[in-house]
Amino acid sequence: MDKVNILLIDDQPAKLLSYEVILEELGENLIKANSPHEALNLLLKTDNVAVVLIDVVMPQIDGFQLAAMIREHPRFQKLAMIFVSAVQIADTDHLRGYEIGAVDYVAVPVVPEVLRAKVRVFIELYRKTRQLEALNADLEARVAARTAELEAQTEQFRRSEQRRSIALTAGEMGSWEVDVASGNIEWDEGPYRIFDVDRASFTPTVERVEAMMHPDDREKNSLATVVASGQDRFQLEFRIIRPSGEVRWCYGAGVIARDGDGTAVRVIGVTVDITERKRAEERQLVLAREVDHRAKNMLAVVLSVLRLTKAKSTPDFVSTVEGRIHALAATHNLLSATRWQGASLGQIVEEELAPYRTDHRERIEAGGPAAMLLPATAQAVALALHELATNAAKYGALSTEGGHLRLVWTIDDKALVLEWTETGGPDAAEPTSLGFGLSIVRSSIEAQFRGGVLYDWRPGGLHVRLSIPRAQIVGASAAEKPAPAAAREAGSKRGGSLAGRRLLMVEDEVLVGMMARKILEELGATVLGPYGRLADGIAAAKSERFDGALLDFNLAGELADPLADLLVARGVPFVFITGYQRDSIDRRYANIPVLSKPLEADSLERVLVSLLEPPRRRAIEA
Template sequence: MDHEKVNILLVDDQPAKLLAYEVILKELGENLVVASSGREALEVLLKTEIAVILVDVCMPELDGFELAAMIREHPRFQKTAMIFISAIQVSDIDRLRGYEMGAVDYVPVPVIPEVLRAKVKVFAELYRKTRELERLNQDLEDRVRARTAELENSTAKLRESEERRTMAIAAGKMGSWDWDWVSGDWMWDDGQYRIFGVSPENFEVNPVNVQALLHPDDVDQLRKAIAEFNKGTRAYETEFRIVRPDGEVRWCVGTAAASADANGRVVRVSGVTVDITERKRAEERQNLLAREVDHRAKNALALAQSIVRLTRADEVKAYVSAVEGRINALARVHTILSLSSWQGAELSKLIEEELAPYSLGGQIKLAGPEVQLVPATAQTLALALHELFTNSAKYGALSTRSGRLAISWQADNDLLILTWDETGGPMVRTPKSRGFGTRSLLASVESQLGGQAQFDWRSEGLLCRLEVPLTHKSAATATAQDKFETNSPPELQRASG
């Protein structure tokens, strides 16, 4: 069998002996290196990797024992095999000394070739196997290091991936779970506990406890999912509600996938739960807003239709001006309500929008607390204020630069009390009959809002007091036009016919 040759160092001061050793050991097929002195042997050792040293005990300058001691002092040669050849009778004391110096065996003279070859062959093979084992160990260590580095890199990537997954689950309000279908054991991650509003310390995950957290109307979803998996379904998704221990109801969507054994029986179900409560609430708000916008649009159109039908004037220009003014008043309050998503309108903002077209500087003073009006009240009150401003600009305090208008309001026990006080304008006389603006104002405040409108036609200016319930709720089935026309005074209803 081909094998890597090793170096065998032959040390003796007599050339004839060296030649004899070479002849004897040539059959081994190894590299034979000769040295005629101890010093020469040391030089060879420093330059060449030696497997076995065959050394004569009796040599001038450095004998075999001294050479062995020097060789053993070097860390590189502490395990190199050395065989002593002695031409004298070696005592037990000498053998012990030789072994202490590092000898591994003795060969007496005359040398028996078969014995010498056998001894050298054993140690050469041992050296070869040792080197092969070292190479294998080194290769194994290299592979272990490479595999360890690969595993560490894989572990780091897995840890990083798990951290990203955990962050994604937390950010997405998700939780993951695992259910051993055979043993019934459950495993939840932190996201799952967070969604259900419980903690690992005080909640045991089992079918009974989990079912107790489901909304009573959605418990059948769990039973249906179990039935589907038992029938062979491998994936299932459904929306359901949970009721947290604090009573809060949350909407979730659950996705589950089943794992089966070789016989097709379900052994494990894993899944993800996503909290979609905010999405559900957003959908509800969107649907509510859509219905509200539809209702408000119809209501605004009905009001506009009522304004067009009930407005009266002696000429077309006056009629157009009156209609445009009332439609613009309706548009302004509609803008205010739109900005609040139809949640309501601030009374002061409503008044400021109505007086904006007049640009009268310091003629008007406002005083009152913040009062929030519901959309229906805001629309009706905006039209009433428009009539007051229009009449004042035509005939009252706002028709002259000397006129003054003070508008004040207060809220008391869900009742809004607004005072309209004009002074400094033209002399006022009590009208013999009510105009359309006055009649529509009374109709809107008293009939639509369930409030009261009082007019005091003082000579120095009109004093009007409006009392409007802040919690007034009109009939849900009546349209704005129905309420405006049906609740109007008889003469106003006749005017529309």
């Protein structure tokens, strides 16, 4: 089978490169154009072009204008065109694109599998259309020699083929044809299914179909209104009411055939049930509002931590704030994994105690029944446990060689009770006033949830009893003990663990890049960047010498896949730094380390040292 040509049009070389990487496995010829002028020249010189990929936003001439210019040429009136857009496209722009002749839209960041699937469909449609044209040419030659009776059958066949072609273009959902004079409608199986009526008992007419439209949509979408508009093509969205009373959303598109006087004779089109799409849009709107709400709440919490944290020096302040933010971030990750339904108490406990298990594994005991905490409760408990653990490491049982920490919890009909017991450490003398950390524990449990906090200052260590109303628990079951997390590497290697290393950093968040660069330079590394754009990162990767790299997975709306693939191909070790969950990253990068934002200095150091240390890798030469 001969290869077809796919024309890629974009003024940004980096995007063209990413499209080329995504589509090369289709095995077709890929032609690239950096400007509308170059694209038009290539179209005129090239035959067998099946699909055109057009960037909506380009200088001088945008994608819509270029598509209109292409459509004006007789050779390209049926050419499949897909718009690629990195900005939100309004409904009017969608309508404008479809009127020009666009067949689909693809949003940035591009999902490789989706883009390949869309292009593959139109390539197959192109080939089948060419085959159909050849068959039609042969059929017309035969029809010319046939009798008048066969000519009538040929006309019926032509109309059937026209309806089928439109239905295929619209998604193969349901096609129809209206005789304007009589008001009779011919349906295929699709509309019967969409309207949920029986072919044997329901005869479609304009009057009957319009009677099933929602009253608020009926007049503006009636056949009379569409015909009177003077347009030859139309697209509509409307609601219908099924015989059962169920309301469904539909999309309708069609063409109006007129006689020599301009009078509408026939209307041919398709109807698609878009109810699920409308529901998805509604869910997306609700989700956007919820994300905005949660983001503002989290920012408020972070701001409060910053305002209320006190320290004797700047390094102490940074360390304290970093620990508290990390506690919130760890709980946020647990909640994200359950889509904010709740977080496991056992996992929260393990997250907060994991940093101390390296040096104190045998001296820390924790366990209790499985319990899923509500989101707000999970965050408060995580912060409270973080403060207690920090206090134990600085002043309590974990600050001495012989100290022991035991954390157990129980659940009864009224409450979840956590018992924090330190033994073998310094005597715990009751202070005249609680410090900020222990004040957080009391405030988060008592004020926020009407729970109870009891401090018992004992010889050998502090005992704390936290009581949380059972209403704050999503579920409780048999006993669980949190599985030990991988022990963190003991001791910091700050001051030279990355000495002599050259690291490429590609990160579009300025503050995150600055913080990461500062940490890496403190570890002795030389940092190239940070580069904020994918194209700049790729250029640096091709021209600079470096030992490893740090990549943000999403760079101003562009996925870092092309750069990651380049590094993998050249054997350069790298790590992703991202706010996404691990399962949001392509599976082909399953072996690449992922660090979640906000970055933790110790974790960053540990991952990079493990990635770069023996056998020592030679610096990659461009």
